[in-house]
Amino acid sequence: MCGLAGVVAAAELLATQPGLLKAMGQAIQHRGPDDEGLHSSDCGSFGLVHRRLAIVDLSAAGHQPMFSPDHRFMLAFNGEIYNHQALRAELDKVVPQVWRGHSDTETLLAGILHWGLDDTLRRAVGMFALVLWDNQQKTLTLIRDRAGEKPLYYGFSQGAFLFGSELKALKAHPLFQSEIDIEALALMLRHKYVPAPRTIYRQFCKLEPGCILTLSLNELSLGHSAVQIRRYWSFAQVAKNAAAQPFSGTEQEGLQQLEAQLCHSVSEQMLADVQVGAFLSGGTDSSLIAALMQKQSSQPIRTFTVGFHVPDYNEAEHAKAVARHLGTDHTEIYVTEQDALNVVPSLPQLFDEPFGDSSQIPTYLIAKEARRHVTVALSGDAGDELFAGYSRYEHSLALHHKLSSVPGALLSALAWCKPVLHADVWRQLDKLTGQADYGPLSNGFARVAEVGLCHSFAGLYTQVVSDAKDPQRLIRREPEASLFTEPAAQHSDEQRLAWMMLTDSQTYLPDDVLVKVDRAAMAVSLEGRVPMLDHRFIELAASMPMHFKRRDGVGKWALKQILYRHVPKALLDRPKTGFGVPTDHWLRGPLRDWAEALLDTEKLKQQGLLNTSLVRKYWQEHLSGQRNWQYMLWNLLMFQSWLEAQG
Template sequence: MCGIAGILGGSFSPTDYERILGRMGTVIAHRGPDNSGIWFDSDASVGLVHRRLSILDLSPAGHQPMFSASGRFVIIFNGEIYNHLELREELEKCSCSPDWRGHADTESLLAAFECWGVEATLKKTVGMFAIALWDRQDRKLILTRDRMGEKPLYYGYIGGALAFGSELKALREMPNFKGEINRGALGLLMRKCYIPAPYSIYQGISKLTPGTWLEFSADVLARRELPVPLVYWSAKEAAFAGAADPLEFTSDAEAIDALESKLMQSVSGQMMADVPLGAFLSGGIDSSTVVALMQAQSSRPVRTYSIGFNEDGYDEAVFAKKIARHLGTEHTELYVSSQDAINVIPRLPQMYDEPFSDSSQIPTFLVSKLARQHVTVSLSGDGGDELFYGYSRYFLATRLWKNISALPLGVREVAARTILAIPPSSWDRVYRLVSGFIPKKQRWGAPGDKLHKGSALLRCENELMLYRHLLTHWNPEDVVLGVRELDSELNRCTLLGQLSPEEEMMLIDSVSYLPDDILAKVDRAAMAVSLETRVPLIDHRVYEFAWRLPMQYKMRDGDSKWLLRQVLYKHVPRELIDRPKMGFGVPIDSWLRGPLRDWAESLLDESRLKREGFFNPAPIRKKWREHLTGSRNWQYHLWDVLMYQAWLEHSLSDQ
């Protein structure tokens, strides 16, 4: 795991390259604290910098930038190629292998690029990566990113040059960096707490989309073009292909064994390392499955890590401990106080590099920090919800649509207007009058807030539109000044027709929420402490297999992730697993009314919002007042604004 950055074009002297590339590498040193390397060719106007976190081949033979055996290619590489030894065998069989200098996967990649070319090599790889490859013969730069989007890569023109890097902070080191805010991207952040690829918070700077590669030639550079990414693998197309070719099993046992075999293959490949390795263990189905399969293939106890909170509803550490004891892992847990978690908040703008407001970023950093005290690599259980129908919101969307779709749209629109005409507090008073006649198990608490939120759902034209509303925080036009909302998977509500509504919801999350929220969150939090994370459940072979599974293997008898559960039940007793899903969060709602109140008030100050000119203060201040009184819970909406404000304050102080 490493950090990469570079420049193509512009007019830089050798001294300029040393200085600029040195700064670009320094600001991402946390991604690779073990070693650094700079290479440039001022005649070709190209420069590369690499920061190394040594995982495979700790010797100098793994140093980057690395040259191919012929000297034609120079590579900088962030990631791991889990099947690189198989690639070596294939290269040797076709007499394409060089005299190997070491056993680094980077060297394997270079030989493959020389033998098979870029696209064919990418299609053969199993792994996670962001790669920059300079072709010295044809004077072309190739940028590429892994299939699922585990590793980040930003790029764009700054001044007269193309710049790229693992994190935005590397690009900020370029001369003439402007940093103009992309208000459309800010609108997407307000809609759902992250900025999806290909956008970034800065105008003119893009994220490379997963499963694609770019080629920059002299002609492209001269025209300052950003070429359309070339696709070597598509999560969307893989889903369509899988759903169109469903698997058939003679028994449930056969299906269980088939999934277990796929997962064993993925977990085994991702346990490859020349440094200490462990796993995050939350006690949920996904992480427990990964750890169980690791332990089944390990001759020694696997190192596992979890953190706990003392607040009710936020602590899964007790469940993780029981599962670790059953599996026989070497388990480490740490209970953190609210203050420990709050102390992380000032680090978030630097850590996440562009505004990001999924509050589970805080515990993700804390568990990464805990694991890094003992290991350099940690496996994670992310991805199971998207592939095996795990989110409760899938069930909620289906149930809500079933309940409301029987009424004509016109009737539903009238009902929505009626609900909104009555304040939430009035609905609450009415409810208190009649609540005595309602069974305790069916009581809602204060329903006014839920009714107002739910009124928008009544206006939905289809199940996918309803699901989008469930995912939405702010309507960007209500809160971001001068916004023109950008096209993204988050605002497409047209049923594609190739999948069921249930599958469409999973696909939306697989191509947007998973790479741009979940994987970005884990990458930045772990890399902040120089920890490599690996995610075996989203190996592309597992992904393709999961999309060939009929829905009866994902949801059965009211149970989500049915087939994945059955695999886990072979290793862990059912009674340790079957419990309500908790999530991985922190009590932002109460913190904003308590220890974070002054910090939030400063960032949400009305005169400040007006002066900065990005937000309409009125709806923000209204939600802030309602949240403070406890009449409404606006924690997610407010956290979106606060994380942007904190990031903006940090970025301005950095200039």
């Protein structure tokens, strides 16, 4: 696990001199505190800095950047290749190698020399952001792992092409110059994250998961048009392949194959020359990963969980019960209001972009605690996307059926009334008609009104997952482009469910979940690993029929059946609370002064970016308890906090 950054520019710009590269590296020193490597090409037009967190091969033989024996290629690598020992054995059978050490970086470089880049990527199992410089062809290649576990940013500024693991590394270069992308801001206020390939800066992008970017020095003057991007793997192609060749075995065979592959993935990801542990929430996914780790360990593994003193948000007791049953060496911390206050000021620096997933706070705190004991921690992320675990899937399907039974004229009337009628009116309508109480995901009249004029299932799902239903009103602009692509004709709930899972795998998973884990962990020099994102497990899961994923309206059926083999069902069967954070309480209590300062009327007017009166309306309604706007307000506050940190 490491960090990297670099520049491609005309030599006369002095863009690659060691002092500038060193400054870029220092900006991401937390990603790699163990070692630093600098390189400038002979032509003076390419420069790179690498910061290393030593996980595999702690010796100098793992130093990066690393060069091929003939010095044509230079490779810098952020991540881990879990099957690199098997790749080494395969290479040795073909052409006996003279290995300098036992790092996966050296394995990758040897594979590229022998098999070529594409075939090496096809064989590699892992998470990575790669930088490959061809000193002969004067060509730069950037590669991001299949699912998007490791970040990679890039863009042109003042004639220079800048790239790096985090935006703060690019910003450390004096040629960095950009402005806020208002379209990206609108998407962030809606979804709580800036979706790839956008960033909050107009001129800079995220390399999307499963993509390869190439840039020739000879075409540098062409700017963005010189950048060539192609995709070598995608969730969409996996879904297409699975539909063409679905799993055809029995139920028991399917469960056996899933457990065997996940067990193998966990085994590979436990390999390290440092201490390894696991995050444990007590839910299905993290409990399964911890169980498979403990099954393969002769010693109690280290597990870590976080709790809250607000009962509705606390799962720590459930995690403790699972840990006790598995026999792990368990650590738990409880997040207090003061802990939140202490962390909030550092969030803009941690995330570089406005990022509104409030579980960033406990994620950072538990990563910080885990780092005191281990250097690597496995997590159960991706189970919801692969096995239909999110409750919003069921809510979206229920809403779709409700809308289908409501006359169009009534839908139009409800939609027209939505911004006019007071929230109490909607509550009374729900009570009179026996609907659920109004809430973020209820199916009452107000919820129907919010989605009543959606003309497609994609539009409906967009509204369901939106924190701000109309972000264009908050920033006084035309509606932003839709993040979700319109699905093909869908004639069944199974098809709609498959589309939601695929959509989340391509958006919410890489741009929210994995960003949160990567930044929080790397801020304290902890490597996070996600066994369910082994592409072999993803492809196997995709081939399973939908009833392996969702039965009787409940998701993750197959994962639960496997887990019950290791943990008693009685310890696990309970309503899922998720990794939520009581920001609704905190914003009315200990965080109120902080929020009030960021949402100050004069400050908002001076900045000139947000609709001051509307923002203040939402804030006052939340404080009075009239409405719970915690999610939208947190997005606004994270943007304001980020903006203030820019100076």
